[in-house]
Amino acid sequence: MPGSPLFELDNLRVTFNTGGSEVRAVRGVDLVVNAGDAIGVVGESGSGKSVTFLAALGLLPSGATIEGAVRLGGQDLTALSRRHRRSLLGKAMAMVFQNPITSLDPVMSIGDQIVEALRIHSPKLSRQQARAKAIELLDRVGITEANRRADQFPHEFSGGMSQRVMIAMAIANGPQLLVADEPTTAVDVTIQAQLLDLLHEVSEDLQGAFILITHDLGVVAENTKQIVVMYGGRVMEQGLTHEVLADPRHPYTQGLLSCHPSLESDGQLLPIPGSPPDPSSLGDGCPFAARCPVGKDRPICHEVTPELEERQGRLSACHFSGEQAFAANAEVSSAPSDVLTPGAPLLGAEDLRVEFRRKGFQLRRAAPLVAVDDVEIVLRQGETLGVVGESGSGKSTLAHTLLRLIESDGGKVLFEGQDITRASRRALREMRDHVQVVFQDPYTALNPSLSVAANAAEPLRVRGVNSRSRSEIVAQLFEEVGLSQNMLERLPGELSGGQLQRVGIARALSVDPKVLILDEPVSALDVSVQAQILNLLSRLQEKRNLAYMFISHDIAVVRHVSHRVAVMYLGRIVEVGPSRSVLATPLHPYTEGMIAAVPSLHGHRSQRTVLESEQSQADVGVGCRFEPRCSLRIPECRTVDPQLIETSPGHSAACIVRAPSREEDS
Structure with a gap:
């Protein structure tokens, strides 16, 4: 029918049968998608956004019951046989998944996987024709030397390049509907910008x-025209993206925005209280009522489920649409000021160097990869030093070397002025009482067979603290990090990601350290939980006078938490200085490129210049290591290795184009 929608969801409901109980994961979703639409679907983990579209594409396991209608070009997909429906997947509709590493077959070459996707839907296509098409697709998505790289395997590709391969496979058969499920969560901000473009x-x-x-x-x-906000398996708000984000009507949308750190302002983070509900426990009423400042004390919000309908010119599922929900939230945290009384130096490095030897028959004589290259850095009492850079820049390697989890190949690691580079095991253990680490993934950082209390108490047990004292200390720490006492004996698998990260922080605090190294501590968390953890870290720093080294690829988060920022690129610090100075007026082109790649809530997508390509340590030669990607490069950049030069108090950059002497000469 002319003018009919391309894709429709009509009262879609998804129920999982687990152990005799029913979990209603999607509870009546309606959506109309027309050709040319670009729609964003947002919400916390467990909101039902991924399940909705996995159900629509027929990718849920057999234990799921799907009700309602899913129409593609007017045809109800739920009425089709499984075989017929699968024939449409990859041809009429396709999906790009979150983790390309787990989505690609590790024992098949990249080219063969794309060839397979092509020939499944076009069996008359010869292998040679499919191979030529696969190479054309790889070139289309920005894979250089596509003919050669088609014969490589997934482990030979970076995360960003693997996701490009997934995009090539998804578009191989020209689908009408393309669904991308968190396609950039695991990649750096610059690679994210490239993939989204x-x-x-x-x-x-x-x-x-x-x-x-x-x-x-x-x-x-920056990338959609319409937005759908989901919570508790329902659509809470829907409308034009710029209108919803500029003036959100539903309290949940307001809450998501209040949690979102921004480069544009020093606004406060106002976390949404509590956690998303268990889908099995949802009954009548608004699913957000228990966490909602507007509806938590109003009986109608707990008794009557609001329908998604036009309220004050906007589609919203709220009895009190438009009321301000989070203006008076008590748990707030402002971005730290650059004006900080310098404390005593605690942890640092001088001319630190770390090399990784490449092994294997063909690489036996290859030069080592220099992961950390003559780095000098200092962390002072009470301050937060943010360390940013793309994957492979050396951030985590630097942190592990400061902890002596990796041995250095040159230079010094200093703690309270003492060289601990070659410290004895006993001296190292004493140092580690004062320097602790919080890892990125709270699930893999804890022992799944021990209770969370036992996990938090492990550093104390290793140090010989008796059982009674351990229990008392852990109970106090749980209260301090915002965990209830009834969680002490639970296993890690029974807690949410945010709760587990609080356990990780409690464990790090158990030995009363002076320094916490935080390695991507909020990257795996929803934005609301992220805000809660950032506020917790701020309170703990103020209470305990802690020093933080905060490693992240999220520049907006780093700006929010850091007093100073160090920017790393291929093992070197290329810019360092006060947080607001570095991120408001960056001197190094690499810093500028990363900041330009940060998505803006104002949607100024066309105004940014995205850093192209990727580099690895193997690409480093003479001259400036950033030269191949730099828009400001001059001939000298190929031969002169720039050093950090201070251009204003505390603000230094390693760029010969921006060096003060060159500017003065000009």
């Missing part, structure tokens, strides 16, 4: 519709 381009070329599932509101602002 690519998805934007290919979705326009396909002349179909594009659906982007994400928790990042900035990504949605």
Whole structure:
């Protein structure tokens, strides 16, 4: 029918049968998608956003019951046989998944996997023709030397390049509907910008519709025309993206925005209280009522489920649409000021160097990879030093070397002025009482067979603290980090990601350290939980006078928490200085490129310049290591290795183009 929608969800409901009980994961979702639409779907983990579209595409396990209608071009997919429905997947509709490493077959070459995707839907296509098409697709998504790289395997590709391969496979058969489920969560901000630009381009070329599932509101602002906000298996708010983000009507949308750190302002983070509900426990009423400042004390919000309907010119599922929900939240945290009374130096490095030897028959004589290259850094009492850079820049290697988890190949590691580079095991153990670490993934950082209390008490047990004292200390720490006492004996698998990260912080605090090294501590968390953890860290720092080294690829988060920022690129610090100075007026082109890649809630997508390509340590030669990607490069950049030069108090950069002497000469 002319003018009919491309894709429709009509009262979609999804129920999982687990152990005799029913879990209603999706509870009546309606959506109309027309050709040319770009729709963003946002919400916390457990909101039902991924399940909704996995159900629509027929990718849920057999234990799931799907009710309602899913129409593609007017045809109800739920009425089709499984075989017929699968024939449409990859041809009429396709999906780009969150983790490309687990989505690609590790024992098949990249080219063969794309060839397989092509020939499943076009069996008359010869292998040679399919191979030529696969190479063309790899080139289309920005894979250089596509002919050679088609014969490589997934482990030979970076995360960003693997996701490009997934995009190539998804668009191989020209689908009308392209769904991308958190396609950039695991990649750096610069690679994220490249991938989003690519998805934007290919979705326009396909002349179909594009659906982007994400928790990042900035990504949605820059890449979609409409937004769908989901919570508790329902749609809470829907409308034009710029209108919803500029003036959210539903309290949950307001809450998501209040949690979102921004480069544009020093606004306060106002976390949404509590956690998303267990889908099995949801009954009548608004699913957000228990966490909602507007509805928690109003009986109608707990008794009557609000329907998604037009309220004050906006589609919203709220009895009190438009009321301000989070203006008076008590748990707030402002970005730290650059004005900080310098404390005593605690942890640092001088001319620190770490090399990794490459092994294997063909690489036996290859030069080592220099992961940390003559780094000098200092962390002072009471301050937060943010360390930013792309994957492979050396951030985590630097942190592990400061902890002596990796041995250095040159230079010094200093703690309270003492060289601990070659310290004895006993001296090292004493140092580690004062320097602790919080890791990125709270699930893998804890022992799944021990209770969370036993996990938190492990550093104390190793140090010989008796059982009674351990229990008392851990109970106090749980209260301090915001965990209830009834959680002490639970296993890690029974807690949420945010709760587990609080356990990790309690464990790190158990030995009363002076320094916490935080390695991507909030990257695996929803934006609301992220805000809670950031506020917790701020309170703990103020109470205990802690020093933090905060490692992250999220520049907006780093700006929010840090007094100073160090920018790393391929093992070197290329810029360092006060947080607001570095991120407001960056001197190094690499810092500028990363900041330009940060998505904006204002959606100024066309105004940014994205850093192209990727580099690895193997690409480093003479001259400036950033030269191949730099828009400001001059001939000298190929031969002169720039050193950090202070251009204003405390603010230094390693760039010969921006060096004060050159500016004065000009």
